[in-house]
Amino acid sequence: MTGRVLVLNCGSSSVKYRLFDDGETLAKGIAERVTDHEAALRDILAQLDLTGLVAVGHRVVHGGTRFSAPSLVDDELISVVRDLIPLAPLHNPANLTGIEVARKLLPEVPQVAVFDTAFHRTMPPAAATYALDYEVAERFGIHRYGFHGTSHAYVSRRTGELLGKPEANVITLHLGNGASACAVRAGRSVTTSMGFTPLPGLVMGTRSGDIDPAVVFHLVRVGGMGLDEVDELLNQRSGLKGLSGVNDMRDVLSRVAAGDERAQLAFDVYCTRIKSYVGAYYAQLGALDAITFTAGVGENAPVVRAASLAGLERLGIEVDPVRNAAGETVISPDGADIAVLVVPTEEELEIATQTLAAVS
Numbered sequence: 001m002t003g004r005v006l007v008l009n010c011g012s013s014s015v016k017y018r019l020f021d022d023g024e025t026l027a028k029g030i031a032e033r034v035t036d037h038e039a040a041l042r043d044i045l046a047q048l049d050l051t052g053l054v055a056v057g058h059r060v061v062h063g064g065t066r067f068s069a070p071s072l073v074d075d076e077l078i079s080v081v082r083d084l085i086p087l088a089p090l091h092n093p094a095n096l097t098g099i100e101v102a103r104k105l106l107p108e109v110p111q112v113a114v115f116d117t118a119f120h121r122t123m124p125p126a127a128a129t130y131a132l133d134y135e136v137a138e139r140f141g142i143h144r145y146g147f148h149g150t151s152h153a154y155v156s157r158r159t160g161e162l163l164g165k166p167e168a169n170v171i172t173l174h175l176g177n178g179a180s181a182c183a184v185r186a187g188r189s190v191t192t193s194m195g196f197t198p199l200p201g202l203v204m205g206t207r208s209g210d211i212d213p214a215v216v217f218h219l220v221r222v223g224g225m226g227l228d229e230v231d232e233l234l235n236q237r238s239g240l241k242g243l244s245g246v247n248d249m250r251d252v253l254s255r256v257a258a259g260d261e262r263a264q265l266a267f268d269v270y271c272t273r274i275k276s277y278v279g280a281y282y283a284q285l286g287a288l289d290a291i292t293f294t295a296g297v298g299e300n301a302p303v304v305r306a307a308s309l310a311g312l313e314r315l316g317i318e319v320d321p322v323r324n325a326a327g328e329t330v331i332s333p334d335g336a337d338i339a340v341l342v343v344p345t346e347e348e349l350e351i352a353t354q355t356l357a358a359v360s
């Protein structure tokens, strides 16, 4: 990787940035609790030495069917990303602000969008299709897109390298604020737990993950809620926060330690959901080489890793308690059928690499 690249990851309430020069990190940081993204970005850009900047790479969460690879930002890309806002309401608006501000402040520098959805475009129709009225689904573009693709791609590739088996079949568990599981066969996504939007699948900080969709009808018809209210309930007031009152796993764990029953329930629901997906994706892959934990919770919470895989010895899945507590890379015992790993995700590095490839 050669050249100076700035990566921007604009989230709903934070801006993460990282400046690379020939693959080395020159500067990085995060502005949290951001309400004015433009002001935050102006502050960040003012502090950085951007001489010789070759490109700016942006994380963009939803690229729909139009984008399956990193792409140069132009007016068409911006309008597609804007049209996809209803499908990623917490993410695409912030991503767009990042693009628009960077374009304004660095008009001479090429901008590249790297999409969370891109890695999952290889999913076979059997995994990507919802069993809805076919014509309705087609007319509205309703199918499984999947997200966190940059992370699942990086972490599964890194797992293959660490095992000395580049064609490994891996289940990757990205457990951050948002959380998703992915089944990867020899470097390609074959199914993933997020869907049309980043709402379904695993339990998240504030998002429900999987629920019966009829709950929505019930809350509207019987509960008298408006659709926007239900949207807000499922995206912002559910998950760990809905069950325990706090969205940060660190706070959930300290409440569990203090004997809080709701926090214990939140923890149990969270880990049970992960286990269900591990079983399902093991079946989808047929042969499994490794399970890899990543992102804030996956990298830092040994109790979550242990509970999520507890009782799966008959499937060849085992976590060594000493290795797990010590935070080693491989946390399964020697000779286990299936390796269990902890691999820190490197979304920004991956975005920088793909950005440089797109402009050169």
Ligand SMILES: Nc1ncnc2c1ncn2[C@@H]1O[C@H](COP(=O)(O)OP(=O)(O)O)[C@@H](O)[C@H]1O
Binding pocket: 175, 176, 177, 178, 205, 247, 248, 249, 250, 295, 296, 297, 300, 301
């Ligand atoms: N030491 C820790 N123990 C448990 N959970 C942690 C720890 N450190 C971070 N986390 C969890 O990681 C989450 C953030 O993960 P991260 O991957 O940074 O998310 P995002 O990129 O989506 O903001 C926090 O909400 C917190 O719950």
Ligand SMILES: CC(=O)OP(=O)(O)O
Binding pocket: 011, 061, 091, 116, 147, 148, 176, 177, 178, 179, 198
């Ligand atoms: C797609 C998604 O959920 O992203 P994040 O985890 O950054 O919220």
Ligand SMILES: [Mg+2]
Binding pocket: 176, 177, 295
């Ligand atoms: Mg993240």
